[in-house]
Amino acid sequence: MWKPFDARFQITLAGIKLHAAVVREELQFATMGQLRSAFQQDAENASKKQLENLAALERLQHGQDHQAQRTPYTPSSCRQDFQLLMRRSRRLIPRVGHGLAERSRLQGRL
Secondary structure: OOOOHHHHOHHHHHHHHHHHHHHHHHHHHHHHHHHHHHHHHHHHHHHHHHHHHHHHHHHHHHHHHHHHHHOOOOHHHHHHHHHHHHHHHHHHOOOHHHHHHHHHHHHHHO
16 A cells, blocks of 8 residues: 555654754754863963963062162152153143133133
């Protein structure tokens, strides 16, 4: 007697679908494992980089502390530092002082 293909091989097709689902899930787990290991590697690299940066900052701070201990802070060096900071601030914000002076001059005329 003649039967449709699906009816004749129903058990075989169910087994194939089951095995396909198992293979699909195993591939997903493998991919998740690879992603997890990649994330762990990235986290370890970031942690190492952060430790290196902290060590560099500590060395820099230690060097600055050591330099400050060797050279006394005199009024002339204080004045030089202040003048340097003022020059830098003028480059960053060149028109702020000008605007305030102009506004006060205009208010004086009124």
